[in-house]
Amino acid sequence: MTYDAHSRPPKKTIGELLFIERIRTRASASFSSAVRLGIGDDCAILKPIPGHELLVTTDFSLEGRHFRRDWHSAASAGHRTIARGLSDLAAMGAKPLAAFLSLALPRSAARNTRWLDGFLDGLLSLANTHSVPLAGGDTSESPSDQILADIVLIGSAPAGRALRRSTARAGDLLYCTGSLGGAAAELAALAASPRRFRSADSSGDHPHLFPQPRLAAGAALLRRRLASSCIDLSDGLSTDLTHICKESKVAAEIDAVALPIHPLAQLLGPDHALHAALHGGEDYELLFTARPTAKLPRALGGVRITKIGRILTARKPRPQITLIDRQGHRSALAPHGWEYFT
Amino acid sequence: MTYDAHSRPPKKTIGELLFIERIRTRASASFSSAVRLGIGDDCAILKPIPGHELLVTTDFSLEGRHFRRDWHSAASAGHRTIARGLSDLAAMGAKPLAAFLSLALPRSAARNTRWLDGFLDGLLSLANTHSVPLAGGDTSESPSDQILADIVLIGSAPAGRALRRSTARAGDLLYCTGSLGGAAAELAALAASPRRFRSADSSGDHPHLFPQPRLAAGAALLRRRLASSCIDLSDGLSTDLTHICKESKVAAEIDAVALPIHPLAQLLGPDHALHAALHGGEDYELLFTARPTAKLPRALGGVRITKIGRILTARKPRPQITLIDRQGHRSALAPHGWEYFT
Numbered sequence: 035m036t037y038d039a040h041s042r043p044p045k046k047t048i049g050e051l052l053f054i055e056r057i058r059t060r061a062s063a064s065f066s067s068a069v070r071l072g073i074g075d076d077c078a079i080l081k082p083i084p085g086h087e088l089l090v091t092t093d094f095s096l097e098g099r100h101f102r103r104d105w106h107s108a109a110s111a112g113h114r115t116i117a118r119g120l121s122d123l124a125a126m127g128a129k130p131l132a133a134f135l136s137l138a139l140p141r142s143a144a145r146n147t148r149w150l151d152g153f154l155d156g157l158l159s160l161a162n163t164h165s166v167p168l169a170g171g172d173t174s175e176s177p178s179d180q181i182l183a184d185i186v187l188i189g190s191a192p193a194g195r196a197l198r199r200s201t202a203r204a205g206d207l208l209y210c211t212g213s214l215g216g217a218a219a220e221l222a223a224l225a226a227s228p229r230r231f232r233s234a235d236s237s238g239d240h241p242h243l244f245p246q247p248r249l250a251a252g253a254a255l256l257r258r259r260l261a262s263s264c265i266d267l268s269d270g271l272s273t274d275l276t277h278i279c280k281e282s283k284v285a286a287e288i289d290a291v292a293l294p295i296h297p298l299a300q301l302l303g304p305d306h307a308l309h310a311a312l313h314g315g316e317d318y319e320l321l322f323t324a325r326p327t328a329k330l331p332r333a334l335g336g337v338r339i340t341k342i343g344r345i346l347t348a349r350k351p352r353p354q355i356t357l358i359d360r361q362g363h364r365s366a367l368a369p370h371g372w373e374y375f376t
Numbered sequence: 377m378t379y380d381a382h383s384r385p386p387k388k389t390i391g392e393l394l395f396i397e398r399i400r401t402r403a404s405a406s407f408s409s410a411v412r413l414g415i416g417d418d419c420a421i422l423k424p425i426p427g428h429e430l431l432v433t434t435d436f437s438l439e440g441r442h443f444r445r446d447w448h449s450a451a452s453a454g455h456r457t458i459a460r461g462l463s464d465l466a467a468m469g470a471k472p473l474a475a476f477l478s479l480a481l482p483r484s485a486a487r488n489t490r491w492l493d494g495f496l497d498g499l500l501s502l503a504n505t506h507s508v509p510l511a512g513g514d515t516s517e518s519p520s521d522q523i524l525a526d527i528v529l530i531g532s533a534p535a536g537r538a539l540r541r542s543t544a545r546a547g548d549l550l551y552c553t554g555s556l557g558g559a560a561a562e563l564a565a566l567a568a569s570p571r572r573f574r575s576a577d578s579s580g581d582h583p584h585l586f587p588q589p590r591l592a593a594g595a596a597l598l599r600r601r602l603a604s605s606c607i608d609l610s611d612g613l614s615t616d617l618t619h620i621c622k623e624s625k626v627a628a629e630i631d632a633v634a635l636p637i638h639p640l641a642q643l644l645g646p647d648h649a650l651h652a653a654l655h656g657g658e659d660y661e662l663l664f665t666a667r668p669t670a671k672l673p674r675a676l677g678g679v680r681i682t683k684i685g686r687i688l689t690a691r692k693p694r695p696q697i698t699l700i701d702r703q704g705h706r707s708a709l710a711p712h713g714w715e716y717f718t
Contacts, residue, residue, distance in 0.1 A: 091653075169432070281416065
């Protein structure tokens with residue numbers, strides 16, 4: 035592709051130049067005082083907020099792994115691409131400053147601008163909702179037939195105040211925002227009948243296709259000093275709670291009956307609903323802990339808060355995570371966020 | 377691959393977890409006071425330098441487009457991946473603070489850690505040379521047989537002082553660091569006989585396989601206020617000078633006889649050598665302008681400085697770039713850094 039018969043180094047193609055120009059034009063509509071210099075030089079220049087630290091996260095969105103063109107509209111792929119990074123910032127209570135998009139399109143998609151426009155629609159619409167400018171990135175022709183994206187989000191938080199996953203303490207109570215299992219339930223429905231979701235857009239409640247990163251809730255947790263630790267639910271409750279337990283060196287207990295199950299998951303029946311809520315992943319809600327004396331409101335940043343368990347001392351033979359079922363029986367809960375090679 | 381028969385959302389595989397752990401272990405060896413929190417939470421935390429601005433650049437390194445496993449050793453691929461980003465920082469005179477690596481490996485390469493170790497050797501060796509910690513990133517299984525990398529570099533420069541490509545003025549003189557055409561010449565030799573380069577490493581002069589980003593020269597240009605504009609030579613002199621001319625709204629003139637031709641390019645004979653120097657690309661030297669009254673030293677940051685032309689007023693029918701050949705004849709020079717779809 036690149037190293038052609040004349041073995042020249044990789045050059046930008048005209049198709050790429052057109053798509054760079056398209057991104058530049060679309061991105062220039064977004065403006066922010068944090069961006070001193072956007073797309074067009076070797077680097078973008080950001081102005082940090084005095085007394086703040088910077089938070090940086092990068093997330094792949096690769097066709098065939100994170101989205102499928104026959105399942106996800108271009109707008110959904112764009113929305114999901116930036117939602118992942120924004121959710122990482124939300125988990126630490128940070129305010130987003132700027133996004134950077136690296137995007138590689140197959141030759142066919144670079145020529146046909148319809149997919150690119152839809153992708154940018156989805157990505158920039160969510161960026162605009164949260165006042166995040168697209169300040170730069172990279173473009174390339176994809177070496178395969180797959181669309182490859184990598185998003186970088188840079189955020190800001192007062193020095194020493196960013197929420198972490200490593201600071202939960204025994205005795206803390208465990209909370210989550212919103213509801214759980216919706217993304218897994220919608221994904222199952224999407225797989226069964228992609229056509230049903232053709233006209234889905236971000237105005238509806240689509241926990242898989244258009245997840246809503248909880249930036250306002252995360253910012254409120256930080257500002258009001260309510261959370262002792264926080265993480266976003268990207269891998270699933272069982273796995274993300276394991277991250278908190280490992281990094282904080284604690285154990286935890288979940289009350290199954292307390293879990294706020296998303297209506298789409300409830301349609302699956304109680305067993306599947308519970309499985310989706312515990313292991314589904316990609317709900318992009320926040321999972322956080324708070325001191326037992328902390329007064330938590332019912333909602334934060336417009337989203338409901340639910341107490342779902344508590345943090346315990348890590349002590350053999352206590353499991354890292356214990357699930358208490360409807361009948362009050364306790365059992366060890368293993369993280370199911372990882373797949374083995376088959 | 378991801379959306380399997382059970383249509384579960386993408387989860388980290390055990391292969392991925394091993395390779396994340398491997399990156400984390402290798403990266404933790406690098407330490408920097410700028411990184412408050414590295415790999416292991418939702419975001420990395422960076423401490424900005426008071427009075428400084430942040431510079432951000434992202435660059436893809438995609439197998440089949442930016443490197444080939446049958447031509448480039450894993451160490452060369454890793455070196456080149458981070459060299460591209462470091463060179464972008466050098467072009468703006470910035471000091472690198474941290475790097476972030478997004479890396480997707482095909483299943484076979486994730487299992488066999490030899491390639492990954494070689495890649496990290498190459499990447500971290502150049503990072504360590506310039507005291508840049510690897511502070512985070514993302515990992516995924518590649519949806520194809522290709523290795524996919526995206527590197528983010530974050531740098532720092534005193535507020536308002538970063539070198540730009542848009543600030544050249546008519547009357548300025550045009551300079552470059554080091555020598556030109558070496559990367560294109562070595563790439564041609566590599567394509568002809570990849571085996572000859574099997575044992576190449578970063579200790580030798582390998583302008584294509586192990587390019588050296590000119591961070592010390594860029595920092596000196598900024599610190600000593602020598603440059604009126606700057607860019608790195610990634611696309612090739614004709615194309616990168618066009619970027620300066622367009623963004624600065626000026627024209628330029630190059631003296632062919634003054635161009636510092638790399639010894640590897642000289643072996644190609646005068647015509648091909650000139651072509652490699654003008655259009656080759658990937659030399660990762662700096663191209664900069666300075667006021668005619670500026671006193672430029674012979675070398676900056678350990679690398680030679682050569683005057684190669686001058687900046688003119690943009691005025692029809694003057695071409696954007698004029699080449700003055702050995703006989704003193706003037707001709708218009710078109711940018712050759714872009715390829716058309718064939």
